[in-house]
Every structure is written in C-alpha cells, then in structure tokens.
Amino acid sequence: MKKILITPRSYGMFNRDILNNLEKEGFEVVREVGPLSEERMISLIQDVDALIVGTDELTEKIIDQAQNLKVISKYGTGIDNIPKEYAEKRGVIVTNTPSVNNEAVADYTFGLMLSVARNIAASAQNVKEGKWSKHVGVEVFGKTLGIIGFGAIGRSVAERAKGFKMNILVYDVFQNQDIAEQYDITYAELEEVVSRSDFIAVHVPLISETRNLLDYSLMSKMKEEAIIVNTARGGIINEDDLYRILKEGKIRGAGLDVFSVEPPTNSPLLELENAVLTPHNAASSKEAIQRMTLDSTKNVLDYFNSVKSDVRS
Template identity: 45%
Template sequence: MTMRILVTPRTFGKSDPVPLAMLEEAGCEVIRNPHGRVMTEDEMVMMVRGVDGIIVGLDPVTRRVIDCGGSLRAVSKYGVGVNNIDIDYANSKGIKITNTPGANSAAVAEHALGLLLSACRHISASDREIRQGKWTQHPGFQLEGKTMGIVGTGQIGRQVAERAKGLRMSVLCYDIYPDGFWAEKADVAYCSFNELLEKSDFISLHVPLVDVTYHMISANQLARMKKNAILVNTARGGIIDEDALYGALTNNVIAGAALDVFENEPVTNSPLKNLDNVVMTSHIGAHTLEAVQNMGRMAVKNLLESLAG
C-alpha cells in the first residue's frame, strides 16, 4: 500500500537526490510544500489530510494539525529543535516523533563562531561601508585569550567549545546535566549560570526552547554580563527577551549581539535591525550542503523506521 508523505522543508532533496530516492524506493508518494516558505497552521491543516508521515522543518505541527491528520503515524524533524511540534499531544495519539541530532552540529557550531568573529571585528559593517564608498577602520576584539561561555553542552555546544579552545580561548560551560568526563577531556570547566554570565567575554546559546529556557536571557541576566560582552544565539529566538536585549544594546549594558534566530521569523520590524552593534543572519546556521545532505538522509531513515515499527 502506498504511503503518502508530506515534505515541508524547501531545501529537502535540492542538492542531494538520495533522500527522495529513498522515499520512492519505499513506495512513498511525496507531497511537497507548494508555498516556497514555512507554512502557516492553516496551510498545514490543508496539507496534512490523508498523509501517513511528515518530514517537517519549522512548520507548525500543532494539536489542530495533528487532529486533521487522521492517518498520521510519524513526524520526522528535518533538524534538531522540535519546539514547533506538540510532542505531548502527538505522543498521546501514538504518533512517533524523531529528529536528526548531530546532522547539522558542525554547521551550526561554525556559524556561531563566524557570527562572533563578524561581531568582534566589525566584518559585516566594514563590508557594508566599503560598498557605500566609506573607508572606516573600527577597532575590534581578539578572540585569543578571552573567555567563551557556552550555555548548553549538547552536540552543538560541545563543538563550539572545542573550536573555541582551538582559537586559544578559555571556556566556561553551563548545563543542567554537566558531563565531567567530557569537560576534563576537552579542557573546559563547568560553572553556575550566574558565574558564566559574569565571567564570560562571549556567550553562545545552545539550549532547546522549552518552558524553562523561554527568555532565560532577559534584563536581569544581561545586567550580570560584562560591558564588553557579545551574546551569540544560533539556537532559538525565544531564548532571549528581545526587548530586554534591545535595551541592553542601546544603553551600553553589553557590547553587541550576533543572532541567527529570532522570536518571530522572518524578521520584519524588529528594532534590532537598526542597531550597528548587532550582526544578523536569517536562520542559516544549519544551511550548508553537507548539513542539508545529512539531515535529509537521516530524516528519511527515521521516518521509514517509524512507519515500519
């Protein structure tokens, strides 16, 4: 019997034919996202009818979407963060949820450091000014000898920490489940969240967006940070209170921010767009050819295994 699979990510199969071939070999009928963007809940409700499985990106898989997917048996996240999926409700309906941990870890870790370098050395600003006919030489910060704070030491956080060590930085880490064996091997140190905020020159966020991490960086936490600190976020936008961040950046509470994710995407009228001490990218941390290939193949494998089980 043919299984109908809804595939929502726009990059799925674009640079690698293998994931689509895997679905076809398994006898699946593939339904693609026709909108060329992340779909709304209403659009997902229309698309999910009659499908057996979903390979989903950032599109919402809410209670309403699940209820409209009467034959839905599995959802495979094309990526790591699952905050767009109502996992508890899906589980209550017997729908299996998987994701692709590790598939994009190197890509996101490299992007976090790229953002940090751009913020520290004013790379984006200098590029922009040259194109405007200006020749300005802004003094920046070196990374060597500084302290990097890593919030969340899952696969991405660990890769950022290890790369920071390669750039001759000291590394402090905070995680609710510290791994002393890894810390000793990587020559990094765990500490309390407040100590990390107070001692780090740069702070990079690598936690999932759940109830306890929503706005975990707000006015109180920003006030604890060094005045020359730079905050990097390649995780999820809701981890930072953006209004509090704007206040901190405009009142010299911290020196800068480098953001790949935002509470509302795509970014439209955020006041952060008007600040020179913010570097922004459009949630592209995981968008390398290698990561997209890894995510696509792993997402299909997970989905087919879930449907077979």
C-alpha cells in the same frame, strides 16, 4: 499507496534522487516549501501518512486534522515546533535528526562571534557602498568564552574555542567531570558564566525553563565589552531586553541567527549597528543539509519497515 508531505526548504537540495527514491519505496510525495501556515498545513495533511517537517509550527489543531498521520520526522534537532506529547497521545511517532548539524552550527557560532567582534559585516557593506572607513574591534584570541548548554553543539564550539586559546566556562544543568576534563572546561553557575565571560554562546533547547532565560537583569551583569551569540532558538534571550541592553551600551554587541518571531520584521533590533542578524541560517551547510535529508527520510522508512516486520511476524 502511502502519502508523505515534505516541507523543509532545503530538503533534497544536494540529494537529487531522494524524491524518486521515496516514490520507488511506494510513497506518493507531496512537496511544498515551508514554513506553511496552519491553514495551509491542515489543507495538505488530512490524508498524509508521514510528514517531514522543518520550522513549520505544528499545532494540536493540525494534528487533530491528520487522521492518517503515523510519523512526524523533524528535519533537524529541535522539536519545540512540534506538540510531541499530544502527537504521541494520538498515536503519532515523533522523530528527529540529532547531531546532523553540530559542526555547521558550531562553525556559524564562531562566524557570528568574529563578525560582531571585528565588525566584519559592517565593514564589508561599507566597501560595497564605496566607503573606505575602518572599524576598531576586539580580539577573540585568548578571551573567556561562556557556553550556556553543553550538549553536542556546545562541545563542538568548545573544540573550536581551544584553537583560539580561549578559557571556557560552561553552564549546564547536567555536569560531568569526565566531560569537563575531556574538553578542558570549567563548570560554573549561570550568573558567574554571564558576568565573567567576554563572549557568550547560547546552546540550550527552548523549553519552559529556558524561555527568557537571558533577561535584562541577567544580561546587565555582562561585561561592557561582552558579546552574546544565539544560534539555538529564539525566545531563550528576551529580545526586548537585549535591545535595551544594546541600546544603552551595556555590552559591545550581539549576533543572532534565531528569533522569537521569524522573520523578525518588526524587531527593534533591526535598527542597531551593534547587532548582527541572520536568517536562521546556522545549520545551512551543504554537508548538514545532506545529512538532514538522508536521516529524516531514513526515520520515515525505518518506521514503515518496522511496521511491515511486525505484520509479518
């Protein structure tokens, strides 16, 4: 019997029969809610054939201990927590579930933009505390939105921005004029996007080239009333530099759903009123969770079914 370890917290939350279905397919299912420590992962993975993983940090040491492992199915899009090249050198296939959370993350991006711009979170908290005090915010409608990274999620954000009559500037290393015309956007260099935008939304993957992409030098070029939102990956924005920028009042505010260390229990950003911080929650819609559950499971089943087909042929 093949053995599968499943760690994402929300896996199967809205697909109640999914574990039973895996068992009917001949899998012994080990369900443990992550993210798991390296030590705990090693203790569980040694005789596992397949792994469906969320935000758990997989290390080369973990891969070395997974003697039976044949496929890693990422529950989500980003695979920066998986040593993909190392795993594949060990003969382990790595898959992900692209596009499943595009709409959820795009919705959430706008939610953060609006919350920071209009002080929604702080106003709601005041009412709960018995305070009837108002905050003066800024409007989103008609402003300039800078999108850093114009993949599927960036494009979904652009579609929403059009409903707000926003002018859209885009920085992306890959530029396509047909796409620019389709989404009515203007490509620009990174510094121009940062300096001209009223709102900045980050949607690039975390790779060596994008780590600390937004540092103090670059963010200091933002408008004084600008707001920056990151629903991509922690580490793209240098959080110490962002804290300094916000503390000095160089920009209006920030909305972060991702952090370089999660949870950010020791982050100085926690003390700032002009930072709205949420717990890596952007992809957590019912619809996205259903799609991630089904697609990550399908990737595992497809792998083993293809192996069966190869054996038969």
